[in-house]
Amino acid sequence: MSFLQHGRKVFTALVLALVLTFTTACGTATQARQSPSATQPNVAYSQLERGNTTSGQSFGDWVIQTSHGLIRDAYVRDNDKLGAVISSDVRPNEVRTLARSLAQGFHNNFPNRNLTVLMYAPDKQLILTAKYDNQSHQIEYQ
Structure with a gap:
């Protein structure tokens, strides 16, 4: 084996080791940021994860992106609960209509399930719960 080939293999191995080291370190930091402990009560709300599944995470991200500023944050839990x-x-008279639209979009992405949409005020107080019944295709508001 020539000196050049040996040097290329060593360089490739070194670069691969560095990439794996930094990728693992960054992944660990991201997980720590997204899962705040109970000892950190002042962690910003936006640092919570949008979903506890990959599809829930994607739907939560989609809700934020397509809401045109109407929804500040969203999360999906167990692919059957959406909080917004x-x-x-x-306006207060628009909350029910917004909840209905979210329930319809949620049902399109997670069919054949009973779904719950929880609507929160800007101060994060629960103001409306919309429960979608998959059997009757009706939404009950509480």
Whole structure:
């Protein structure tokens, strides 16, 4: 084996080791940031994960991106619970309509399930619960 080939293999191995080291370190830091412990009560709300599944995470991200500022934050749990924090731009008489739209989109992405949409005020107080019944295709508001 020539000196050049040996040097290339050593260089490739070194670069691979560095990439794996930094990728693992960054992944660990991200997980620590997304899973705040109970000893950190002042962690910003936006640092919580949007979903506890990959599809839930994607749907939560989609809700935020397509809401045009009406929804400040969203999360999906167990692919059957959607929580949405509305912005102060949403009027009280629009909350039910927004919850209905979210329930319909949620049902399209997670069919054949009973679903719950929890609507929160900007101060993160629960203001409306919409329960979608998969059998009757009706939404009950509480």
